[in-house]
Amino acid sequence: MxxxxxxxxxxxxxxxxxxxxxxxxxxxxxxxxxxxxxxxxxxxxxxYQISAEDMPSPYSLFDRVLLLNSYTKYDYMDLQDRAMRDPKVFLDNEYLNKENNYLKEKYSFLAVIVDGGFTFFGDFDQYDYVYRDLLVANNNYSEESGQYCGKEDKKFLFKKLGVIMPDGRAGSVCIVTDLNVNLPHxxxxxxxxxxxxxxxxxxxxxxxxxxxxxxVLVPIRQLQVAAIHISEGDLGYELPSIEGSEFDGLYKDFDTMQTKLRETTEERNRADALTKEVIGNISHDLKTPLTAIKGYAEGIMDGVAATPERMERYVKTIHSKAVDMAGLVDELSYFTKIYQKVEDFRFAPVKASYFFAECISGMSLDLETRNIQLLYQCDVGEDVEIVIDEEKIKRVVANIVGNAVKYIQREQGMILVNVEDQGSFIQVMIRDNGKGIGKEELPFIFERFYRTDSSRNSRTGGSGLGLAIAKKIMDEHGGRIWAESELGKGTAIYFTLKKETEQKEEHDE
The missing domain is CATH 1.20.58 (Methane Monooxygenase Hydroxylase; Chain G, domain 1)
Structure with a gap:
């Protein structure tokens, strides 16, 4: 074989x-x-004296309403007979109490209505739940059916029988069944x-x-031994082969796992080095706002902020520094995710002109409060589509605009966003009238943690991650990003995005 x-x-x-x-x-x-x-x-x-006709199959066991309704079927038929032969019994409290006690054993009670009012009510604890429905309901429900009444938290089923009393008055007799009980059977x-x-x-x-x-025990034990070797760092350990066993495939998967584990270990070491760099830089950035928050908080505790105006200024400063810290933490978290490739990209085709118009309009009001005018020009046709992750590209635009805002040192700032059709792709330019960047610094602005300010405690603040994140996002989109700048006049940052037709052609190839 x-x-x-x-x-x-x-x-x-x-x-x-x-x-x-x-x-x-x-x-x-x-x-x-x-x-x-x-x-x-x-x-x-x-x-429960239920006929086979009323309970035809085991599924009836799960129908509580059917069981309880059938439970009082013959009692209702008896009341019908009494109403025809001897209606005066419905004015006899002794008879009614006896019948009511019997019905209580079936999770029901009796109620009698004469001339629009109750002359007998077998369970006054339930009165508020059912009295309105009993008074307005029609008479003469059959023994097989009833009508629901009660409230959301408590439901009842009642059967109402019309009766002509011996003195000629119109009345009704009701059997009311509680649907909220748990039947022992x-x-x-x-x-x-x-x-x-x-x-x-x-x-x-x-x-x-x-x-x-x-x-299965023997193969599992062998896998355990192999796992121990791997946990001790011996990634070259080989499993003994098992001929003719369904574990052959599992052993091959284990070998594949060892290979991937070696690759993952190397990648993790690179990630650890990046994490150390991130922690070192971000801890320095957090120290400044934390020191400020601590100082102003101590000032409030020591009573230095003695006037309402000073107290307001201290609180606003603490809030501002806290917002700065939150922004730094958000940038750090997003940077870590995107560089370690745990942030998902959801690409979809969008109209380029509509997307950038919507993106810019969301920023203009905020910039107006800072005396910065945001201008938008678009030379792209309405039907031109690009395949992008909308949230990621919005972040690219926000990071570039936010970076520009920090370095505009004029009473009246200006940022221009221009979208152009370049044939196989579109090009976006974001230009500001800030202080500009020196030629010697320009090649480094897209590196992580790089800032053109010589002091990390500069007025502009920031994490130094915004443009690095933008570049990483553009790399994932297959586009380019670069900058041009002139000291004293401003900076322009460009990025490109391929059109949907170009994306399809590359995919087909």
């Missing part, structure tokens, strides 16, 4: 064993539940059903454990 045939035979044998272990107990469970359900049906019919059925399910589950588990112990 060839190895492949032997492997197929072993796999088939193992699969059949597991099927038998799982299917046989389930079949036994179905048989036990069927017999148990029919037994409970017979018991309920006898206890139903509880017994559920408990029994749960017990059988537990027994069958135990049988399945015991069978599978027994099979697994004798047929």
């Amino acid at each position: 060839s190895k492949n045939n032997k492997k197929k035979k072993n796999v088939k044998k193992t699969r059949n064993t597991f099927i038998i272990l799982a299917v046989c107990p389930i079949m036994v469970l179905i048989l036990m539940v069927t017999l148990f359900a029919y037994g409970e049906m017979k018991s309920i019919r006898s206890t 139903i509880t017994v059925f559920y408990v029994g059903l749960l017990g059988m399910i537990i027994i069958v589950c135990v049988l399945i588990v015991v069978g599978i454990i027994g099979h697994t112990y004798y047929n």
Whole structure:
């Protein structure tokens, strides 16, 4: 017999064993539940005096309304007979109390209405729930049906019978059934059903454990030994081969895992180096606002802010520094995600002109409050589409505009956003009239943590991550990003995005 045939035979044998272990107990469970359900049906019919016609199948066990409605069927028929033969009994409190006590055993009570008012009410605890519905409902419901009443938290079912009293007055007799009760036989059925399910589950588990112990233990132990070697750093450990076993595929997967683990370890070491760099830089950035917050808070505690004006200034400063810290933490978190490739990109086609118009309009009002005019020009057709992650490109624009705002040192600032069609792609330019960047610094502005200010405590602040994030996002979009600047006149940052047709052509190739 060839190895492949032997492997197929072993796999088939193992699969059949597991099927038998799982299917046989389930079949036994179905048989036990069927017999148990029919037994409970017979018991309920006898206890609650319900005919086979009213309870035709085991599904009726789950219909509480059907059971309770059928429970009082013959009582309603008896009332019908009394109404025809001897209606005066409905004015006899002794008879009514006796009948009401009997109905209470069936989770129901009796109510009598004469001339629009109650002359007898068997359970005043439920009066507020049902009295309105009983008074306005029509008479003469059949013994098989009833009408719902009550409130959201408590429901009832009632049957109402019209009666002409001996003195000629019109009246009604109602049987009201509480639908919120738990029937003992139903509880017994559920408990029994749960017990059988537990027994069958135990049988399945015991069978599978027994099979697994004798047929899977050795390969598992070998995998455990291999895992120990890997945990101790021995990524070159080889598993002994198992001929004709369904574990061959698992062993190959284990070898693949070892290879990927080596690659992951190397990547993790690079990530650790990046994390150390991030922590070192960001801790320095957080120190300045934390020091300011601590100083102003101590000033408030020591009573230095003695006037309302000074107190307001201290609180506003603390709030401003806290906002700065939140921005730094957000930039750090996003930077870490995008550089470690745990941030998902959701690309979709969008109309370029509409997207950038919407993006810019969301920023203009905020910039006006800072005396910065935001201008927008678009030379792209309305039908031109680009495939982008909208949120990521919005972040690119926001980071570039935010960076420009920090370095505009004029009473009247200006930022121009221009979108142009360049044939196979669109080009976006964001130009400001800030102080500009020196030529010697321009090649480094897209590196992480780089800032043109010589002092990390400069007035402009920032994390030095905004443009680095923008570049990483553009790399993921297959676009370019670069900058041009002149000291004293301002800076222009450009980036490109491919059109949807170009994306499709590249994909086809």
